Amino acid sequence: MVMSKVVLSYSGGLDTTVCIPLLREKYGFEEVITVTVDIGQPRSDIELAEKRGKKYADRHYTVDAREDYVKALFQLIKANGNYEGYVLGTALARPVIAEKIVDIARKENAEVIAHGCTGKGNDQLRFENVFRQYGFKVIAPMREMNLTREWEIDYAQKHGIEVPVTKEKPYSIDENLWSRSIEGGRLEDPSYIPPEDVFEWTSISDEVSDGQEIVEIGFEKGVPVSLNGEELDGLELIDRLNRLAGKYGIGRTDMIEDRVLGFKARENYEHPAATVLITAHRDLERLVLSRRELKFKKFVEEEWAELVYYGLTNDPLFDSLNAFIDKTQERVTGWVKLRLLKGSVMPVARDSPYSLYREELVSFDKFGIDQKYAEGFSVFHGIQGRIYRMLKK
Numbered sequence: 001m002v003m004s005k006v007v008l009s010y011s012g013g014l015d016t017t018v019c020i021p022l023l024r025e026k027y028g029f030e031e032v033i034t035v036t037v038d039i040g041q042p043r044s045d046i047e048l049a050e051k052r053g054k055k056y057a058d059r060h061y062t063v064d065a066r067e068d069y070v071k072a073l074f075q076l077i078k079a080n081g082n083y084e085g086y087v088l089g090t091a092l093a094r095p096v097i098a099e100k101i102v103d104i105a106r107k108e109n110a111e112v113i114a115h116g117c118t119g120k121g122n123d124q125l126r127f128e129n130v131f132r133q134y135g136f137k138v139i140a141p142m143r144e145m146n147l148t149r150e151w152e153i154d155y156a157q158k159h160g161i162e163v164p165v166t167k168e169k170p171y172s173i174d175e176n177l178w179s180r181s182i183e184g185g186r187l188e189d190p191s192y193i194p195p196e197d198v199f200e201w202t203s204i205s206d207e208v209s210d211g212q213e214i215v216e217i218g219f220e221k222g223v224p225v226s227l228n229g230e231e232l233d234g235l236e237l238i239d240r241l242n243r244l245a246g247k248y249g250i251g252r253t254d255m256i257e258d259r260v261l262g263f264k265a266r267e268n269y270e271h272p273a274a275t276v277l278i279t280a281h282r283d284l285e286r287l288v289l290s291r292r293e294l295k296f297k298k299f300v301e302e303e304w305a306e307l308v309y310y311g312l313t314n315d316p317l318f319d320s321l322n323a324f325i326d327k328t329q330e331r332v333t334g335w336v337k338l339r340l341l342k343g344s345v346m347p348v349a350r351d352s353p354y355s356l357y358r359e360e361l362v363s364f365d366k367f368g369i370d371q372k373y374a375e376g377f378s379v380f381h382g383i384q385g386r387i388y389r390m391l392k393k
């Protein structure tokens with residue numbers, strides 16, 4: 001049979017676990033192979049997925065994609081990546097995951113890839129763009145079958161699948177190295193204030209978020225390379241900053257987001273390291289990039305973020321934007337010190353060998369250029385406006 005094997009992108013949760021018997025029974029596959037891709041989600045999630053994949057599927061793979069993901073995140077930092085204020089943690093991870101799933105599908109000689117995304121979100125589009133690019137046929141049982149949670153639990157039990165009786169929080173969580181999102185349940189009502197217990201990375205309770213500290217981030221060519229003078233690889237740096245800045249309640253976003261399909265969604269995110277790193281990176285750019293570069297780069301950043309959000313990073317435009325971004329980042333080397341204080345992060349000092357700042361030009365106390373020359377500039381400045389106002393009188 002041609003379609004005897006299917007590779008399933010597997011998180012270990014109820015939806016994707018239910019997909020395993022469904023792919024056998026409803027879709028007629030003889031072999032279901034699960035793949036869990038590590039992009040820095042909690043260790044326990046990966047271990048649970050591995051345990052369940054091995055138990056319920058014919059074969060299971062766990063693939064470590066953290067290095068690939070960090071590489072993509074470095075590019076995101078260079079691009080100050082955000083879509084409508086969302087730091088793109090889920091969006092940027094999807095092509096990284098999809099590429100790893102494709103590797104396994106090829107190795108297994110499978111022709112079909114399945115995933116557990118619904119038909120309402122963005123992830124289906126992001127995953128499938130990659131799967132289809134490599135010529136795979138795609139199956140999305142959740143999208144096709146419109147299953148309710150009750151049906152899934154019932155079906156799981158009939159197939160000998162344990163449904164963990166966790167203290168049920170009715171939220172859908174997506175978590176990786178860069179961000180944690182909390183959706184669903186009462187949060188779907190935008191007029192409802194999220195209770196504190198939906199948050200795990202950030203704390204705004206007084207005992208922990210009180211106080212303050214200064215952190216120093218070192219950058220080389222737009223990429224963060226050190227924390228408080230200690231050189232760290234990206235994984236370690238992001239992980240440490242998440243914990244450090246999370247204590248101060250930094251990096252929460254509660255927003256109305258425009259999904260690709262057109263509807264608006266209410267989203268809650270936590271992303272302490274992302275907030276600190278992008279704040280620092282932007283600040284350093286302001287020191288070293290020219291006014292015109294900064295202005296033009298904003299448009300590039302917006303386009304860049306939209307391509308990532310839409311899962312269209314295979315578009316040739318993405319390569320062109322990255323070429324521009326990389327060129328600007330050649331000079332984004334230096335350090336920024338930031339104050340972490342009560343949910344906020346603010347740059348308080350910075351320096352770079354490529355600084356375009358000249359103290360003697362701007363200083364009240366020093367004389368770099370004779371101020372008298374400014375008079376000539378001032379004579380011409382605003383000349384068209386003055387003529388226009390005169391004519392109107």
Ligand code: ARG
Pocket residue numbers: 088090091121122123172173174181183257267
């Ligand atoms: N709204 C965000 C996005 O589209 C995060 C979605 C997270 N949820 C999920 N089920 N993947 O990127």
